[in-house]
Amino acid sequence: MNKKLFTQICNEWRTNLWLFVELLLVSVVLWFIVDYVYVQTATYTEPRGFNADHCYKIEMGYLTAKSPDFNPADTLVAENIDELVRRLEHRPEIEAVSLSQNSFPYNGSNSGTQVRYDTLSAGTIRRYITPGFLRVFQYTGTRGETPEQLASLLKENTFLASDNIFLNKYHTQLTPFVGKSFYLHSDSTKTYTLAASLKTVRYMDYESASESLCMVGLLPRFLYNVGLELCVRVRPDQDVDFPERLKADSEKQFRIGNVFISEVRSFKDIRRNYQQIWVNNIRNYATGMGFLMLNIFLGLLGTFWFRTQQRRSEVALQLALGSTKRSVFGRLLSEALILLTIATIPAIVGDYNLAHAELNSTYNGTNLEPIRFFVTILATWVLIALMILLGIWFPARKATRIQPAEALHED
Secondary structure, three states, rough: HHHHHHHHHHHOOHHHHHHHHHHHHHHHHHHHHHHHHHHHHHHHOOOOOOOOOOEEEEEEEEEEOOOOOOOOOOOOOHHHHHHHHHHHHHOOOOOEEEEOOOOOOOOOOOEEEEEEEEHHHHHHEEEEEOOOOHHHHOOOEEOOOOOOHHHHHHHOOOOEEOOOOHHHHHHOOOHOOOOOOOEEEEOOOOOEEEEEOOOOOOOOOOOOHHOOOOEEEOOOHHHOOOOOOEEEEHHHHOOOHHHHHHHHHHHHHOOOOEEEEEEEEEEEHHHHHHHHHHHHHHHHHHHHHHHHHHHHHHHHHHHHHHHHHOOOHHHHHHHHOOHHHHHHHHHHHHHHHHHHHHHHHHHHHHHHHHHHHHOOEOOOOOOOOOOHHHHHHHHHHHHHHHHHHHHHHHHHHHHHHHOHHHHHHHH
């Protein structure tokens, strides 16, 4: 049967040539769409390295001379902030409290630094934090360190860093360097000990872990001011109307000297607002690609529907000669899948050149990965095969129900 099928395909080469070209173009275009969807899905589902659920950012303010409550003799800003943190820590619904500079998730404000060990050097985002930050956002270490253990390791002359800071450049993880001395901030006079290697902490949901590098150090005392990021984690069973309850008590319990709480924002809102532009872009891409895929589907459906309808007499003849409905359908489908497979071979070459020219989406620092390329090629083939199946199924089912004599008479 296979020999007869190939012979028939060759005999009908003129008709099949146009179908081959159509399948080739569709395969390349659809692969580009599938590859984009693959990258976006893989990126979004990567572990974030932090947990911002039940977390809030508290904005601090400072009374000016125009306020009737302003105390000109109060200049102990750092001490007042310390007292505010202590009072928040004693609030029963709060699990952890932290101060930081350019460090909280979905931020947009960054500070950079240099991390160097011997001849290994990498530029990375610098995050100055208090130990409580590791508990608020639940960072974990590559050696199984819990947030509490990491908090105990962060001291004045130590630092933490994500395990991948040397990965892209030197193809080595950071974990083997734990306990070693590093130079930071382009300063060659003072060393800092790597206390722990962190599981990669992503910058946001739409940025791959391979692009998210960070170094975490202890927040220096001289940076204490009301512009710092004051973040808290609330116990899950008590996270109901937390901002309203905290604001209601803020004037009596949380105004220390001239320092006060001005606003409380949920990280659910911070995350949504920060990522809105990426969400909109992806939605626009998805709409355009969905419309393109619909056209591809309708085009292939129409092509194979018409092709099968034109072969009613051939189907009738096969049934008259004793073929079963299943074998007739299998023959029609096999012929189409063979043409698809043949067209996929040059399509793979086209896909490879698109990826090699970096015209598709970048993931893990590259546009071409063996596993990703194989998966997207296979997914593309399966999608087109399903479209072909639908295009053949209904007209073939209708054709096999007609009486052979009637179909031959119509022909």
